[in-house]
Amino acid sequence: MVRSSANFKKLMQAVLEKSEATDWESAIGEWEIDDVEEDKSLEESCVCGKERLRYLFTIRNDINGNYLNPIGSSCINRFGRADLSEEVAVKEQLFKLLHDIEERKFITLSSDFFSRKLLRYLYDIGAFKATEYNKYEPYNDYKFLLDMFNARACTNRQESKATAIIMNSIKPFLHKMLYNKIRNRKRH
Numbered sequence: 001m002v003r004s005s006a007n008f009k010k011l012m013q014a015v016l017e018k019s020e021a022t023d024w025e026s027a028i029g030e031w032e033i034d035d036v037e038e039d040k041s042l043e044e045s046c047v048c049g050k051e052r053l054r055y056l057f058t059i060r061n062d063i064n065g066n067y068l069n070p071i072g073s074s075c076i077n078r079f080g081r082a083d084l085s086e087e088v089a090v091k092e093q094l095f096k097l098l099h100d101i102e103e104r105k106f107i108t109l110s111s112d113f114f115s116r117k118l119l120r121y122l123y124d125i126g127a128f129k130a131t132e133y134n135k136y137e138p139y140n141d142y143k144f145l146l147d148m149f150n151a152r153a154c155t156n157r158q159e160s161k162a163t164a165i166i167m168n169s170i171k172p173f174l175h176k177m178l179y180n181k182i183r184n185r186k187r188h
Contacts, residue, residue, distance in 0.1 A: 011048040011075050018066035028079040034060040034067065036091045041184035046072040055092055056183075090121045095182070098174040109148050109162045119146050127173040128165070141165050 012024055019027035035058040042052040047068055056070035073088045097113055107113050119142060122128065128138035148154050148162050 007048040014047040020063045030061045030063050031059045034058045037181040038095045039183045044070050093118045098178050101171050129169045
């Protein structure tokens with residue numbers, strides 16, 4: 001990564017102005033992702049000056065409570081923190097999955113739509129419902145999907161169960177969680 005670019009200098013300045021630390025390497029450890037929205041019209045610009053952002057992240061300084069936004073995923077990845085980069089990828093996957101569902105694509109438990117990290121994140125944020133089918137234990141649905149994701153082949157019954165979990169738990173959860181975080185949404 002070229003750290004001397006004008007955009008990187010603007011990013012460093014914005015981060016350092018709102019950080020307690022006075023050097024980049026210390027300052028990047030103060031920040032966490034607070035929120036993300038999607039701008040389908042690509043009208044927003046990053047704090048670094050990069051234009052046409054799709055994903056508008058808000059980051060929060062854990063020490064002083066300051067916020068920076070909008071900040072793009074490329075700039076968050078420039079922090080060089082694996083935890084933030086993984087969270088960026090998962091949050092972008094959530095929007096893509098919701099769009100695929102809304103476009104009525106046939107959603108399968110494959111790497112086209114899911115990852116192990118995405119499944120875990122969905123479990124952690126409460127996407128799986130307690131139902132009689134999972135013995136009122138959402139972890140059972142998460143574990144089932146994870147096992148099926150890792151399996152080389154699934155039976156028709158297993159695929160049907162995975163589809164039911166996706167459509168009855170994950171789809172409504174994503175819709176509720178993300179629908180109002182999409183700017184300039186085209187109405188159907």
